[in-house]
Structures are given as C-alpha cells and as structure tokens.
Amino acid sequence: MATPLQNTARLSNKDAFRSGMRAGIPVAVGYIPIAIAFGLLAKSFDMPNVITLAMSLFIFAGASQFIGIQLIMAGAMYWEIVLTTFILNLRHFLMSASLSQRLETTSNRFLAAVAFGVTDETFSVASIRNEATRGHFVLGLNSIAFLAWNVGTWIGVFLAFGLPMELQASMGIALYAMFIGLLVPSLTRKPVLVVVAVAAVAQSVLHWGVSPFFPLSSGLRIILATFIAAGAGAMLYREEESP
Structure with a gap:
C-alpha cells in the first residue's frame, strides 16, 4: 500500500499547486476581513490609496502593515519604522528555514518566491500537511492567501468605508476564528x-x-x-x- 508521502510524490506540479490552493481556502477566507480592516484603518488615516495597496502587494505582512500605518501617521522616523517591522517579522526567518528543510526543490529563485508568501497561517497549514514537501503545494497555498489579502485590501479601501462601525470593528475576530479552525481538526491526528x-x-x-x-x-x-x-x-x- 502506498504511503502518503509516496502518493504526494506522484502529484504533478500543477496538481500539487491546486492542492495547495484548496488547502489555503480557510486561510483566504480568514484573511479577507482582516485585510478589509487594514484598508479601513488606512482610509481612516487618509493614507493615499496607492500606498495602502502597494503595502499589501509588496510587503504582505499583516501585523507590520497595521503597525507601519500607525507609525507613519504618528510621524515616526523612517529608520524607526524599518527597525520595528524588521523585529516584528524576525519569526519569518524561523518559519522559512523550517520549510526550506522540507521542500524537495533546491532552486534559489523558487525558494525565494515561496519565502515571500510565508505567513503564520500558511506556515501552520504547511506544517501539518504531507503535501508540503512539494514546493508547488506551498506555492499554491501562499498564492491564494496573497490573493485574498490583496482583494480584501481593495475592498477595505474602496467599498467598505460605508459599513456600520459595529461591522467594521467585528472583522478582527476573524483572525482568531481562523486559527481555531486550522488547529482543531488536526488535534486528534497530531x-x-x-x-x-x-x-x-x-x-x-x-x-x-x-x-x-x-x-x-x-x-x-x-x-x-x-x-x-x-x-x-x-x-x-x-x-x-x-x-
């Protein structure tokens, strides 16, 4: 009987990518309201839309983006913003290093693309899935999370500012619900x-x-x-x- 790892090895790159995207759907669903909240926060500070959208596109780090917006509006020095966000994201060195030991690929460019999309939530999913030994699985997982975060930011910037304040404030709860949803199904297996x-x-x-x-x-x-x-x-x- 084939083991899970052997079944994973038979997947084509396209199938592994699609499997990663399917596995990332819960993360994507949880990211959209958080990204909307980020867009709303930036909008409330009168941050230029192009800067808000560029932060989600090129930085893609939720906590750093929230803190960065507040530091910018507080008039912090550039070096203070850079240092604060760098320290806040030091954990990504650990997560990326851990994933790199599991992936079968050795291409530096591919690993760099995967590392850019690593977040707390995608790392959590990749850590409990056998398919995560396939680089294209992790790439698909990261891609759907990245897409959802940027879509949520667009919604927050252009569409959600007119929502009731109670609904806007409730969006942050989605992050905790998402973590619980990712963790609980794996408790009996691991x-x-x-x-x-x-x-x-x-x-x-x-x-x-x-x-x-x-x-x-x-x-x-x-x-x-x-x-x-x-x-x-x-x-x-x-x-x-x-x-």
Whole structure:
C-alpha cells in the first residue's frame, strides 16, 4: 500500500499547486476581513490609496502593515519604522528555514518566491500537511492567501468605508476564528499540536505578568513564544526515523 508521502510524490506540479490552493481556502477566507480592516484603518488615516495597496502587494505582512500605518501617521522616523517591522517579522526567518528543510526543490529563485508568501497561517497549514514537501503545494497555498489579502485590501479601501462601525470593528475576530479552525481538526491526528498550542498559550499568559517588569518588543515576544512552543514539542515528541 502506498504511503502518503509516496502518493504526494506522484502529484504533478500543477496538481500539487491546486492542492495547495484548496488547502489555503480557510486561510483566504480568514484573511479577507482582516485585510478589509487594514484598508479601513488606512482610509481612516487618509493614507493615499496607492500606498495602502502597494503595502499589501509588496510587503504582505499583516501585523507590520497595521503597525507601519500607525507609525507613519504618528510621524515616526523612517529608520524607526524599518527597525520595528524588521523585529516584528524576525519569526519569518524561523518559519522559512523550517520549510526550506522540507521542500524537495533546491532552486534559489523558487525558494525565494515561496519565502515571500510565508505567513503564520500558511506556515501552520504547511506544517501539518504531507503535501508540503512539494514546493508547488506551498506555492499554491501562499498564492491564494496573497490573493485574498490583496482583494480584501481593495475592498477595505474602496467599498467598505460605508459599513456600520459595529461591522467594521467585528472583522478582527476573524483572525482568531481562523486559527481555531486550522488547529482543531488536526488535534486528534497530531497530539503534538496540543502540547505546542498549550505551550504557546502558557507563554502568552506569562507575558502579561512579566512584560510590565521586563518590557519586550512585539517581535521579540513572538520569537520567544516560538522557541518555547517549538522546544516543548521537540522534547516531548520526537519524529520517528524512517526505516
């Protein structure tokens, strides 16, 4: 009987790409309201539309875009904006490095294209899918997320400003609902995710009691949370070696 990895290896690049896009539909659905909220925030600050749209097109980093908009409108220096967003996105080095070890491709250009589209959510999906060893699967996964984020930004900039304030404010909840939707179906198949999730939550709770005494940047907090959660999973569950 063929193993999941063998079945994955039989997929053509086109099929792997389509499979990645299908797997990314929940992420895309969750991204649209968050991107709409970003567009609304930029619009409320009278940010030029071309800059708002360019941020989603060329930066594609939700937290950095939200913070970047606020720093720009607060009159922060350019180097402060760059440094803040760099620290906030340090976790992408870890996620990209992890994915690069799983992908079968060695093309630097292809890896760069995949790395550009890596987000917290697409990384979560790629980490629990056997097909993620195929570069085109991850590319499809990232592509649909990228498309949804940009579509949501356009909606937020041009169409959603007239929505009731209650509806505008509720869009941020979609991010948490999306994380729950991605995590829960995998808990029974991969018990390690329970440990990692609990470790991440414990670290976040600990943060609220520690940060008043030891201030940390948002980026550093995320890095620490990643190390703690990953370390807990690595110590408690070791991947079995193939015969």
